Amino acid sequence: MDLIRMKDVNKRYKNGVTAIYDLDLRIEKGDFVFIIGSTGCGKSTLIKMLYREEKPTSGKIIVGGIDVAKLRNGKVYKLRRKLGVVFQDFKLLNRSTVYENVAFALEVFGTPKKEIHSKVIKALELVGLKHKAKNYPTELSGGEQQRVAIARAIINGPKLLICDEPTGNLDENTSMEIMSVLEAINQMGTTIIMVTHDTEIVDKMKKRVILLDSGRILKDYEKGTYKHESI
Amino acid sequence: MRAFRILSRNIRDAFKSVFRNFSLSLASISCITITLVVVSLAMILSDNVNNFATLVEKDVTIVVFLDRDITKEQIEDVRDSIDVLDNIASIEFQDKMSISKEMMESSDVFKNILGNYNEEENPIQDTYQVKVKDIELIKKTADQIKEIDHVSVVKYGEGMVEQLVTVFDVVKKVSIGMVIALIIVTAFLIANTIKITIFSRKREIEIMRLVGASNLNIKIPFLFEGLFLGMFGSIIPILATIYGYTALYNNFNGQLFSPFIKLIKPEPFIYIVSVVLLIIGILVGMFGSWRAVKKHLKI
Numbered sequence: 359m360d361l362i363r364m365k366d367v368n369k370r371y372k373n374g375v376t377a378i379y380d381l382d383l384r385i386e387k388g389d390f391v392f393i394i395g396s397t398g399c400g401k402s403t404l405i406k407m408l409y410r411e412e413k414p415t416s417g418k419i420i421v422g423g424i425d426v427a428k429l430r431n432g433k434v435y436k437l438r439r440k441l442g443v444v445f446q447d448f449k450l451l452n453r454s455t456v457y458e459n460v461a462f463a464l465e466v467f468g469t470p471k472k473e474i475h476s477k478v479i480k481a482l483e484l485v486g487l488k489h490k491a492k493n494y495p496t497e498l499s500g501g502e503q504q505r506v507a508i509a510r511a512i513i514n515g516p517k518l519l520i521c522d523e524p525t526g527n528l529d530e531n532t533s534m535e536i537m538s539v540l541e542a543i544n545q546m547g548t549t550i551i552m553v554t555h556d557t558e559i560v561d562k563m564k565k566r567v568i569l570l571d572s573g574r575i576l577k578d579y580e581k582g583t584y585k586h587e588s589i
Numbered sequence: 590m591r592a593f594r595i596l597s598r599n600i601r602d603a604f605k606s607v608f609r610n611f612s613l614s615l616a617s618i619s620c621i622t623i624t625l626v627v628v629s630l631a632m633i634l635s636d637n638v639n640n641f642a643t644l645v646e647k648d649v650t651i652v653v654f655l656d657r658d659i660t661k662e663q664i665e666d667v668r669d670s671i672d673v674l675d676n677i678a679s680i681e682f683q684d685k686m687s688i689s690k691e692m693m694e695s696s697d698v699f700k701n702i703l704g705n706y707n708e709e710e711n712p713i714q715d716t717y718q719v720k721v722k723d724i725e726l727i728k729k730t731a732d733q734i735k736e737i738d739h740v741s742v743v744k745y746g747e748g749m750v751e752q753l754v755t756v757f758d759v760v761k762k763v764s765i766g767m768v769i770a771l772i773i774v775t776a777f778l779i780a781n782t783i784k785i786t787i788f789s790r791k792r793e794i795e796i797m798r799l800v801g802a803s804n805l806n807i808k809i810p811f812l813f814e815g816l817f818l819g820m821f822g823s824i825i826p827i828l829a830t831i832y833g834y835t836a837l838y839n840n841f842n843g844q845l846f847s848p849f850i851k852l853i854k855p856e857p858f859i860y861i862v863s864v865v866l867l868i869i870g871i872l873v874g875m876f877g878s879w880r881a882v883k884k885h886l887k888i
Contacts, residue, residue, distance in 0.1 A: 409799075431886070432804055439801035449796055453609055463800035468595035510800065 360420075361387045361518060361549050362408065367417030369403050369573075377403035379573040381417070385551065387517070390544045392560050392584075393553045395570035401553045404570065405520050408551070409443050410434050422517050439467075441518040442511025446526035448503045450495040450510075456482070457491040460510045481509040485539050501532035505539060512543055519543060521552040525559060533559060560584060595806070603813030607821070613785065614818060620782045621822025621874060624775035625866050629830045631771055632862050635764030640853045642757035646724040649750050651731050653717040654742040663739045664715065670737045671719060676730045678720040685713040714741065724754055772869055780877035783815060787881040794885045804886050811878040819874025820867070827863040834859050 362385040369378040377400045385391055393401050406412040407419055410426050419426040422440045429437060450459050460481055464474045482488040485505035495503050504524055511519055521540065525533035537559055544550045554560060560567055567584035569577040607614045655667060664682070671680055689711055692699040706712060719734065721727050727745055735743045787794075797807045835855045843852050 434798070435801045435803040435806070438799060443799055449792065449799070451793060451796065462796070465598055466797060466800060466802040466806050468591045468598065470594065514801070 359387050360384045361389070361422055362551075363418070363420040364407075365418040367407065367414045367419060369400075369407060369412060370415045377573050378407075378414070381573070381575060383568070383575065385549065387549055388544070388547055390541070390550045390563070390565040391552070392563070392565055392567045393551065393570060394555070394557070394560060394567060395576070397555075399570040400573040401570055402522060403573075405522055405551060405553055408518075409441060409520055410437055439514060440516055441520060442508075442514070442516040444504070444507050444511050444519065444521040444524045446523040448495070448500075448507045450503060450506055452495050454494075455491065456487060456493050456495065456498070456506050459495065459506055460513055463510050463513050477513055478509075481513045484512070484542065485509045499532070500528050501535055504528065504532075504536055508536070508539055508543070512548065516548060518549045518551070521550065521554075523553055523555065525554065525556055530558070534562075537563060595809075599810045600813050603810045603817055606810070606814055607817050610790070614821075616785070617779060617782045617818045617874070617877070618822045620779055621775075621819060621870055622825045624771070624778060625823055625826035625870055626829060628768065628771050628775065628869060629826050629862060629866055631764070631768045632865065633830070633834060635761075635768060636858070636862075637853055638757075638760050638764055641850055642761065644851060645753065646757070647720065649721070649724055649727065649745065649753075651719040651721065651727065651734065651743060651745040653719055653734055653740055654714045654744070655716065656739045656741050657714055659715060659739050667737055667739055668717065671717060671734055674730060674733055676721045676723055676726050678722045680720075681718040683716050683718060685711050685715050688716065689713045724750065772873070775869070776873045776876050779818075779873050780880045783818065783874070783877035784881035784884070787811065787878070787885065791885055794882065798886075807886065808879065808882050811882045812875050815874035815876070815878030816871050817874070818878075819870035819872070822874065823867045823870030826866050826870075830862050830866065831859045834862075 362383065364381055364383040367378055367381040367383075368376070370376045381404070393404060395401050403412060407414050407426065408421055410429055414427050417427065421437060424437050424440070426437060451462070454462065457478055460478045461474050464477060469477075478491075479488060482491055485508050487502060487505050487509065490498060490502065495506065498506065504527075508519075508524075519540070524540075525536055528536065533556065540550055540552070541563070561584070564582040564584075566581050567577075567579040568575055569579070653667070653671070655664060659667075668680060668682070671677060686708060689699075689703045689706075692713070693703050694700075703711075703713070719730075721730050727750055728747070731743045731745050731747075734740060794807055838852050838855050841852065843854070844850055845852060
């Protein structure tokens with residue numbers, strides 16, 4: 359079953375730049391998809407439209423049954439609660455502890471304290487950071503901070519995890535650690551869409567790969583068929 | 590239960606956040622403090638002017654001089670005729686002997702002149718001292734009294750009273766206008782200060798949106814924060830009002846420069862001003878926060 363369905367999507371920014379042209383895309387539940395392409399090819403715009411940070415100029419986008427293109431500003435939270443987002447710059451609150459950062463996503467909805475505690479501990483265990491719960495983000499390495507961001511993104515048990523260059527700031531080994539965390543999350547049933555520049559990771563992971571160029575899908579590689587050298 | 594949890598969390602977080610962002614909170618609080626002190630001064634000033642005006646207005650008296658050959662019954666008739674008029678607050682009779690006695694006591698000149706007359710020859714006339722309810726209608730009332738039989742002359746400080754009424758009216762309107770203008774200016778000033786405070790927390794708002802907080806979820810903690818900023822900002826102005834005004838009142842024995850200008854008694858005046866300051870502080874703080882957050886909630 360499709361979790362994401364994009365049809366004839368166009369995105370033109372106010373400054374006249376067209377980032378996405380007539381894009382059609384289907385992503386099934388449980389998939390792990392890489393979106394790659396050179397800088398300015400529309401990767402970020404594409405995923406920003408998925409979590410409704412940007413609105414498409416025309417076309418249809420359905421994410422988990424929600425018509426994203428028609429979603430009003432005041433209702434965006436309904437979509438956001440169904441998905442998690444991870445960024446290159448982690449976007450953590452530096453003045454809150456690791457625990458507080460992860461709990462933040464639950465506190466917003468008035469979840470009972472006990473439930474928050476058990477969920478936060480479980481999420482931190484999953485990313486291997488339970489022992490750092492009381493530390494502040496600035497006391498952690500880049501890889502650890504990214505894992506905190508992942509824990510926050512998955513705490514609500516989202517169907518979809520969107521990752522915008524999550525390994526962009528990390529070295530090779532740390533990147534692979536993050537990838538194994540993401541793989542584990544994917545195996546638990548969460549669909550993952552990851553934008554990346556890192557072709558080595560893409561090579562190693564052997565997942566579905568969508569290659570974008572100038573706002574269009576240039577190629578859609580089936581699972582395991584992508585090889586960096588072949589481009 | 591869920592709503593209560595969200596509310597208590599919001600209040601707790603707002604309180605925490607005031608202290609976590611202390612330097613910026615201090616900027617907002619100082620801004621509220623300074624302007625509320627000015628508002629307090631303006632309120633104390635305008636209320637006292639109004640109070641003074643009211644006292645003076647209450648003091649304005651129509652003096653009704655009665656005919657020299659008036660009988661006791663006629664004096665009563667005049668009283669009844671004045672009594673039925675609309676604008677009358679009080680009537681007091683003063684007979685000519687008591688007036689001349691009073692005058693003689695007050696000055697040696699009068700004593701010399703009036704001392705030469707006996708009761709029969711007393712040149713002073715019996716009078717009614719009439720106080721009116723609405724000073725703006727004093728002319729009309731005086732004219733009506735003039736029409737009554739056995740009334741010889743009616744005096745109320747014509748011209749002067751009208752001028753006084755106009756001046757006080759202007760002072761009243763100007764002072765109220767000033768307080769309102771000051772409150773509005775304060776509100777926007779504080780809104781801007783809080784905007785700067787919140788601008789530095791754009792990231793926090795961004796993350797809140799990202800994890801699925803609704804606009805209301807995001808706004809409420811900031812509203813409470815504005816409430817706390819307003820509350821903290823009004824502490825010094827309130828203390829200054831309570832202690833400052835009481836000290837001023839005691840220092841001048843309740844009057845300014847002359848017994849004619851009476852100050853408003855501190856109690857309950859200072860408490861009313863304090864409550865008004867607190868309410869202004871809170872409303873203005875919340876308004877500032879609300880405006881500032883709203884800006885960051887648009888995509």
